[in-house]
Amino acid sequence: MIVDVALGARAYPIHIAPGLLGAAAPVLAPFARGGRLVVVTDETVAALHLETLAAGLPGIALETIVLPPGEATKDWAHLQLVVERLLALGIERSDAVVALGGGVIGDLVGFACSMLKRGCRFVQVPTTLLSQVDSSVGGKTAINVRAGKNLVGAFHQPVAVLIDPDVLATLPRRELMAGYAEVVKYGLINDADFFAWCEAHGEAVLNGDSAAQIHAIAHSCRAKAAVVAADERETDDVRALLNLGHTFGHAFEAETGFSSRLLHGEAVALGMVQAFRLSASLGLCAAADAARVARHLAGLGFTIEPAALNLDCSAARLVEHMTHDKKMSAGRLAFIMARGIGQSFVSREVELADVEAFLAVQLAG
Ligand code: NAD
Numbered sequence: 417m418i419v420d421v422a423l424g425a426r427a428y429p430i431h432i433a434p435g436l437l438g439a440a441a442p443v444l445a446p447f448a449r450g451g452r453l454v455v456v457t458d459e460t461v462a463a464l465h466l467e468t469l470a471a472g473l474p475g476i477a478l479e480t481i482v483l484p485p486g487e488a489t490k491d492w493a494h495l496q497l498v499v500e501r502l503l504a505l506g507i508e509r510s511d512a513v514v515a516l517g518g519g520v521i522g523d524l525v526g527f528a529c530s531m532l533k534r535g536c537r538f539v540q541v542p543t544t545l546l547s548q549v550d551s552s553v554g555g556k557t558a559i560n561v562r563a564g565k566n567l568v569g570a571f572h573q574p575v576a577v578l579i580d581p582d583v584l585a586t587l588p589r590r591e592l593m594a595g596y597a598e599v600v601k602y603g604l605i606n607d608a609d610f611f612a613w614c615e616a617h618g619e620a621v622l623n624g625d626s627a628a629q630i631h632a633i634a635h636s637c638r639a640k641a642a643v644v645a646a647d648e649r650e651t652d653d654v655r656a657l658l659n660l661g662h663t664f665g666h667a668f669e670a671e672t673g674f675s676s677r678l679l680h681g682e683a684v685a686l687g688m689v690q691a692f693r694l695s696a697s698l699g700l701c702a703a704a705d706a707a708r709v710a711r712h713l714a715g716l717g718f719t720i721e722p723a724a725l726n727l728d729c730s731a732a733r734l735v736e737h738m739t740h741d742k743k744m745s746a747g748r749l750a751f752i753m754a755r756g757i758g759q760s761f762v763s764r765e766v767e768l769a770d771v772e773a774f775l776a777v778q779l780a781g
């Protein structure tokens with residue numbers, strides 16, 4: 417299956433098929449120069465999946481750059497390391513570097529390629545559910561710096577995305593759930609039918625049901641491709657909708673130190689519940705819709721109550737974290753609110769005092 421990201425001169429295909437990692441030659445061989453491809457990955461993914469990729473590329477020598485796994489790798493030091501290794505390997509602008517891994521590898525390699533020789537090509541081969549349904553598509557690349565997460569980066573689209581749902585078999589369930597939160601997000605933004613599909617099939621996606629996973633990935637990629645084609649650089653309040661749950665989530669992630677205590681996708685799930693509850697409390701959406709969102713996510717084992725995080729912090733402190741969000745503009749935050757399931761919208765009218773009062777109630781449990 418191929419989903420196209422329609423971006424004119426920067427358009428690219430997303431190839432989705434089980435077993436694709438071991439049969440990637442039709443997609444990747446055209447990018448090999450002199451019988452060589454450079455692959456950047458992390459140690460965990462290298463141990464589990466690099467051999468499969470290599471076996472499907474007979475006659476192509478893979479040069480590999482293997483980095484430590486984890487969010488800490490998305491930093492200046494590893495960016496420099498990747499750029500210098502790629503230069504030492506003689507990468508040219510027309511080459512395409514392969515990013516094999518989760519969102520950390522995709523974001524880091526994409527950013528390195530955006531600046532290498534003023535921009536070289538790269539292919540995303542995402543191996544987590546989160547990266548398959550979200551981060552590998554759309555060209556946002558970044559590293560984390562002392563001032564905050566993803567604060568230094570570039571828009572740099574890949575030339576192709578290659579998704580093999582079979583690689584999810586080795587992904588820990590917790591990481592699978594984190595990615596699933598981003599799947600549900602597409603339903604909550606503008607597709608009530610897809611949210612209903614999630615209610616019926618979410619457990620199957622998390623239990624490794626191949627057909628359910630393929631449907632979830634393909635549907636999510638189609639949804640994201642449409643958003644990116646409409647608003648590549650998040651200037652028209654279209655791509656901003658993808659931030660549903662992220663402003664609340666960001667506050668919880670910041671308060672837990674962007675650590676494994678709360679994964680990004682877990683924070684997004686918690687944040688989406690808060691966004692719907694706040695919308696309901698402001699009379700924008702039916703309380704029954706907010707309860708339905710919470711019921712689905714809680715039913716799958718997500719933490720949906722801020723009180724359950726046992727944070728030792730005030731609502732004011734959470735709001736303070738929100739104001740450091742890079743999407744803050746002219747002193748106001750753009751909140752993604754909802755008029756119902758599948759009816760999200762961008763609002764700059766939400767008063768931070770109302771958010772603080774709302775969060776105080778949520779934190780009290
Ligand atoms: P990750 O890349 O850290 O992967 C999570 C863990 O799973 C890692 O330990 C990794 O080694 C391991 N792993 C990867 N594939 C595996 C597999 N198939 N089997 C077993 N283990 C595997 O995290 P992630 O959740 O994929 O991505 C999170 C990152 O993505 C964050 O840095 C976030 O900022 C970024 N992000 C970017 C965008 C974007 O649009 N660019 C969107 C959302 C998130």
Ligand code: GLY
Nearest residue numbers: 550554556655658
């Ligand atoms: N993950 C949000 C975006 O790509 O815009």
